[in-house]
Amino acid sequence: MAAPRERADFLRGEIERHNHAYYVLDAPTVPDAEYDRLFRELQALEAEYPELLTSDSPTQRVGGKPLAAFVPVRHAVPMLSIKTETEAGPAGAEAFDARVRKALALSESAPPVEYAAELKFDGLAINLRYEHGALVQAATRGDGETGEDVTQNIRTIQRIPLRLTGNAPAVLEVRGEVYMSRPDFERYNQRQRSLGKPTLVNPRNGAAGSVRQLDPKMAAERPLSFYAYGLGETIGWAVPVSHSSVLDALAAFGLPICEHRVVARGASELIAFHAAILARRDALPFDIDGVVYKVNSLALQAELGFVSREPRWAVAHKYPPQEALTTVEAIQVYVGRTGAITPVARLAPVFVGGVTVTNATLHNEDEVRRKDVRIGDTVIVRRAGDVIPEVVGVLAERRPIMAPEFVMPKRCPVCGSAIERPEDEAIARCTGGLYCPAQRKQALLHFAGRRAMDIEGLGEKLVDQLVDAGLVKTPADLYGLDLQQLAALDRMGEKSAQNLLAGIEKSKGPALGRLIFALGIRNVGETTAKDLARHFGSLEALMAADEARLQQVPDVGPVVAASIAHFFAEAHNRQVIDGLAKVGVRATPLEPVAVDSAISGKAFVLTGTLPTLSREAAKAMIEAKGGKVAGSVSKKTDFVVAGAEAGSKLTKAQELGLIILDEQQFRELLES
Numbered sequence: 001m002a003a004p005r006e007r008a009d010f011l012r013g014e015i016e017r018h019n020h021a022y023y024v025l026d027a028p029t030v031p032d033a034e035y036d037r038l039f040r041e042l043q044a045l046e047a048e049y050p051e052l053l054t055s056d057s058p059t060q061r062v063g064g065k066p067l068a069a070f071v072p073v074r075h076a077v078p079m080l081s082i083k084t085e086t087e088a089g090p091a092g093a094e095a096f097d098a099r100v101r102k103a104l105a106l107s108e109s110a111p112p113v114e115y116a117a118e119l120k121f122d123g124l125a126i127n128l129r130y131e132h133g134a135l136v137q138a139a140t141r142g143d144g145e146t147g148e149d150v151t152q153n154i155r156t157i158q159r160i161p162l163r164l165t166g167n168a169p170a171v172l173e174v175r176g177e178v179y180m181s182r183p184d185f186e187r188y189n190q191r192q193r194s195l196g197k198p199t200l201v202n203p204r205n206g207a208a209g210s211v212r213q214l215d216p217k218m219a220a221e222r223p224l225s226f227y228a229y230g231l232g233e234t235i236g237w238a239v240p241v242s243h244s245s246v247l248d249a250l251a252a253f254g255l256p257i258c259e260h261r262v263v264a265r266g267a268s269e270l271i272a273f274h275a276a277i278l279a280r281r282d283a284l285p286f287d288i289d290g291v292v293y294k295v296n297s298l299a300l301q302a303e304l305g306f307v308s309r310e311p312r313w314a315v316a317h318k319y320p321p322q323e324a325l326t327t328v329e330a331i332q333v334y335v336g337r338t339g340a341i342t343p344v345a346r347l348a349p350v351f352v353g354g355v356t357v358t359n360a361t362l363h364n365e366d367e368v369r370r371k372d373v374r375i376g377d378t379v380i381v382r383r384a385g386d387v388i389p390e391v392v393g394v395l396a397e398r399r400p401i402m403a404p405e406f407v408m409p410k411r412c413p414v415c416g417s418a419i420e421r422p423e424d425e426a427i428a429r430c431t432g433g434l435y436c437p438a439q440r441k442q443a444l445l446h447f448a449g450r451r452a453m454d455i456e457g458l459g460e461k462l463v464d465q466l467v468d469a470g471l472v473k474t475p476a477d478l479y480g481l482d483l484q485q486l487a488a489l490d491r492m493g494e495k496s497a498q499n500l501l502a503g504i505e506k507s508k509g510p511a512l513g514r515l516i517f518a519l520g521i522r523n524v525g526e527t528t529a530k531d532l533a534r535h536f537g538s539l540e541a542l543m544a545a546d547e548a549r550l551q552q553v554p555d556v557g558p559v560v561a562a563s564i565a566h567f568f569a570e571a572h573n574r575q576v577i578d579g580l581a582k583v584g585v586r587a588t589p590l591e592p593v594a595v596d597s598a599i600s601g602k603a604f605v606l607t608g609t610l611p612t613l614s615r616e617a618a619k620a621m622i623e624a625k626g627g628k629v630a631g632s633v634s635k636k637t638d639f640v641v642a643g644a645e646a647g648s649k650l651t652k653a654q655e656l657g658l659i660i661l662d663e664q665q666f667r668e669l670l671e672s
């Protein structure tokens with residue numbers, strides 16, 4: 001018996017070690033196949049010798065029998081909540097610091113208080129109880145005194161170790177947040193949708209719902225994560241002296257600790273942390289609703305104590321919410337540059353994501369059906385970062401009676417042309433083309449845009465006027481405008497008219513890629529436009545290319561090639577291009593690409609947050625050396641540059657065995 005027992009122990013240790021490397025450190029140590037082999041061997045061993053099975057065996061993660069109800073658990077140490085700082089911005093951190101200093105009776109000349117600053121995760125609080133290193137119980141917060149035993153479900157979370165590494169104390173209770181990452185949430189919903197099953201409204205509900213799911217098999221299907229942020233009861237452990245060193249110790253035990261945390265001295269460093277995290281909020285792969293400040297010294301925490309069950313030593317400093325409730329006042333359709341018809345919900349104004357939102361996209365007809373959004377509905381609106389606001393879901397129980405379903409109009413609301421939707425496409429389009437003023441306006445705005453011809457001062461209001469007054473029909477017409485015409489427009493003085501004319505004049509010599517992009521060919525984005533420019537060298541050569549030649553350009557497939565050929569086959573588009581040439585618009589010759597560079601022609605994918613480089617900067621550096629940046633990982637990818645919190649792209653790259661670089665290695669490659 002000794003041999004199987006030792007083998008089982010060994011296998012469990014190995015599997016947990018690989019789990020930790022994969023899920024917590026994000027740095028897999030073995031290929032998946034090897035992991036699977038170890039796992040199957042352990043399963044087989046436990047099947048053969050049931051007496052060897054332990055509750056902390058990694059084979060026990062995937063669900064037991066459904067429960068009738070959760071068993072109540074009395075917390076050894078109450079699970080408290082924290083006060084939310086009411087003052088927004090810097091004043092919030094200052095108010096907290098002032099309260100702490102006052103409570104500690106610190107004089108003005110006393111040195112700054114040291115704080116631990118971390119993220120406020122938006123999920124569900126959980127207490128994990130480890131006895132002699134083994135996870136024995138997991139409980140929700142409940143009312144703070146008594147929670148519910150959700151051990152079975154928590155076991156299914158791969159990032160939570162079933163056994164601690166190192167010299168674990170007799171009792172160690174770890175507190176933290178169970179959450180669902182955004183990519184996991186999107187993937188889960190996509191899968192549910194494809195199976196025709198119900199989707200989750202948001203990651204937070206997803207996490208909370210999964211943990212409180214009576215059938216652990218169902219819970220196991222939901223991809224959850226966990227970050228530890230504190231302690232409950234401990235026995236037989238020399239607790240470190242500060243919160244930050246407690247978290248370091250928990251990390252050493254194999255628990256996941258979020259890397260976005262700092263030790264901050266005084267209010268000024270808290271303010272800096274608050275601002276730095278706000279700037280990165282949308283790049284994080286999970287939702288946060290703010291940051292948390294904690295007095296770092298545990299001795300000072302004890303001195304500060306509690307007021308009405310909230311610690312005086314901690315505070316949550318929130319950010320503007322990214323989701324809010326409002327009502328749908330109307331559903332209208334918007335006509336885009338390519339005639340695409342987008343249903344838009346007109347909303348009762350609501351403050352979300354830091355601005356007042358009155359419209360939210362509903363993407364397309366199927367999406368409206370799927371979410372079943374109707375006039376009068378109460379909806380959840382989400383606005384994260386610069387992304388356009390969207391309707392996340394409907395509160396069905398608040399629907400007014402007789403709310404009519406959305407119907408796609410048959411005719412374009414702008415030009416009256418028929419709206420058509422090809423059978424296999426999700427997007428309905430106005431068939432009016434450039435006859436449709438909406439499309440004409442959008443095409444002009446696109447042409448003048450910062451990433452296209454970059455005509456300063458030509459914004460939406462002006463384009464509206466120019467088109468409505470019949471002064472401009474095609475981009476070439478812009479170059480024929482004169483001072484008198486412009487100065488006669490609404491809210492346009494002579495000075496701004498002159499500036500605009502100068503801007504138009506200045507745009508006459510764009511890089512070829514910009515000019516191609518500016519034309520607004522369907523399926524030709526900025527990157528493809530640059531690729532085409534590099535490949536053909538001139539607009540004439542591009543126009544002369546047939547679909548087969550077009551497909552020789554890397555990343556140009558049959559669909560894109562057909563779009564391009566179709567565009568140049570249209571007499572109208574050729575007229576526009578001739579018109580542009582006549583008024584003197586000519587692409588400047590291409591800057592020679594550094595052909596001898598180690599990365600010329602190589603395909604890069606950027607993922608996660610790099611320590612010092614923004615994504616834009618890294619992209620520019622790659623392109624300057626003749627490399628390309630793609631959005632997704634495939635066999636054709638040459639290099640993946642991965643930073644913190646890299647997600648599925650990194651996993652895929654690892655699966656494909658691609659070369660993965662950190663920022664340092666990336667810089668070295670560029671310099672080589």
Ligand code: IVH
Binds near residue numbers: 119126314
């Ligand atoms: S500390 C006594 N730290 O926010 C202090 N809580 O009211 C106990 N939360 O539901 C909490 N991130 O689950 C702490 N870094 C963090 C947190 C955090 C999220 C949640 C917690 C609780 C609420 C606090």
